[in-house]
Amino acid sequence: MNPKRCAACKYLRRRCPKDCIFSPYFPPNDPAKFACIHRIYGAGNVSKMLQQLPDQTRAEAAESLCFEAKCRVDDPVYGCVGIIHLLQTQIEQTQNQLAKTQAEIAVAQTKLSQTHNSDFM
Amino acid sequence: MNPKRCAACKYLRRRCPKDCIFSPYFPPNDPAKFACIHRIYGAGNVSKMLQQLPDQTRAEAAESLCFEAKCRVDDPVYGCVGIIHLLQTQIEQTQNQLAKTQAEIAVAQTKLSQTHNSDFM
DSSP states (O other), X not given: OOTTOOHHHHHTTSOOOTTOSSTTTSOTTOHHHHHHHHHHXXXXXXXXXXXXXXXXXXXXXXXXHHHHHHHHHHOTTTTTHHHHHHHHHHHHHXXXXXXXXXXXXXXXXXXXXXXXHHHTO | XXXXXXXXXXXXXXXXXXXXXXXXXXXXXXXXXXXXXXXHTOHHHHHHHHHTSOHHHXXXXXXXXXXXXXXXXXXXXXXXXXXXXXXXHHHHHHHHHHHHHHHHHHHHHHHHHHHHHHHTO
16 A cells, blocks of 8 residues: 555545656645545546646646535535625625715715805805 | 337436336426536436435526536536635635725714714804
8 A cells, every 4th residue: 555645545445656647736744635525526526626637727627626516515405606696695785885875975975065164054 | 119208217318117216306398407406416326316305405406406517517627616716715805895884874873963963163
């Protein structure tokens, strides 16, 4: 057994080949990372998805797949779509607050200009 | 062949059983919906994820899985994590704009109260 097998090969109980598609993104010291992704997508699908991408984008793809898989494990009904809904609600609230503040400033500025004008009457 | 096979069973070229796990969420008139989810998760994983959920949450889970799968097909590197980043940037921008507007209103109110005070001097 190779003690330097990546987390994916360790999980899949297989030899870690030199050109292992998982090894750069699933280091042996973080076994949970692969377990999550395997549970949601399956090793074959993740390997296929990474292989279809150019080398320099694979690390980011592995990270985003891990994030989505973790979200799906935490929330099996909504996954990270739940986060998207939360953020959309937060944007709506902030935009409403902004509109309210902008209305307030318009009122304050009108009052200010009226006060100035009355100074000259 | 049963012409009323659901989109999943049609895609998988199998008989659509009476208690088909996919059939309520993948109607025969929308074949693309299943194709997308199958490409990203695989039919077995989706079936497993749906089966682990109570009946009344399965429709929402199927929708969110479809949404995530479509995002991953459209953006193979970031999937719907790309949307989350975009929304977070939008929140940040709106919050900055809100802070700026709140500062402006504070200035306007100070000026207004100074003008009122000078009226009494």
